[in-house]
Amino acid sequence: MTMTLIRLLTVALVGVASVLAKKPASSCPAVSNEGTPTGEFKNVSGIQIYHSYPGETANASNAILFISDIYGVPLLQNKLLADSLARAGYLVIFPDLFKGDAVPVSSPEGTLNLTEWRTRHPTEEIDSIVASTITYIRSELGVQRIGGVGYCFGGKYVPRFLADGKGIDVGFIAHPSGLLATEIQSIAGPISIAAGELDTAFNVTGRRAAEDILTAKNTTYQTTLYAGAPHGFAVRVDLNIPRQKYAKESSFVQAIRWFDAWL
Template structure:
């Protein structure tokens, strides 16, 4: 499994984060909490790309989930070793594959399990998971184990197609939303069609939906250039679809 150049390209967004950093199960997490009353027995696990919760883009997105009534928890499952934001620059020579070698599931999944266990102790009984790029892999893994009640992913990376799609359909009870796009080496048009074939037309009883954002490239939902009208519409559309998916199923 490997990444593509779009996994570490994009822009840093502007804004002022409103959440807080908190240790949950011994794992540092960015937590965005609604200012209005919200269901304390539900939480959204925001599973980041390779830039981790330290990237302001992820924090701002988590804040947006909170504004829509969901407590969003963004675990630092990269163990305080995210790819630095300056790797987003066009002249970066960051060694992505070397980084991936030390951030496999055996190093990263335990942190997620600790956060889930700690949140359960706090009274959370239903988890939604939204995963971007690298985080999309973990939406599938958590769904395989039926840790989550509902899954959503935008331009997932590191999936084995069709094996992971077939395994999800066979083992998971979590309704699945996939936000896809035009240019995506990690989840290309062929993979999108295969997902529709496996899950679509009511074949996956829990529920399935795939959104498609024309003119967008892998990474658009979290690192897209918002000065491009199509990318801006795609980012906002993917977020809206994810919120609606959680409202319907979580």
């Protein structure tokens, strides 16, 4: 058995043991696919931020920063996903990255030409919103450790802020788009990745490159590949297709277990 395989097995066993010690798997809530959002919006320094609150027994010293896909805060499934994370015991903070200019929910992602839209929301502007939200979480909410979840578009920004000193301590990303090797290389904290077999934005080449980089860095990481899962599966799926339904539900549990173990 190679030393790399021994290391990966050790990391996995330590993670499982930590999760079992902190929270039984049966206590993890199910992800909501329909219903009415329970969080609330607050204007924080000109940014609309969706706050989803956990129960009274939650650990007030940590929180999850939700970095969304291109459909942003208007998408019902995004708000329900934030609420689901909150039911698992985490304060969830979900900023409007696009200042009211999210891609319309009625626009299928696979048919979009996003070139012009992206020019209105460059990386440096998104970085600024994420950074100011992290400052708000730490300074005004008194949070000590921050977990970051990133879906599609947001899957690029969790690694950027999981770099040393950037503000996110533990990360989970699903079907990231636009994620660069240099951004993976800069990751300094534990990272969990949910990938879809049918996702062309984070394909087999991208997945293997990410794993090679993380392995070489001796990073604490997890990658899970879901069969039959398309891009966007952790947020928006056809619930009538068993593989897609399973991928969404299981990737949610993957995120919760990761934060329970490392956050």
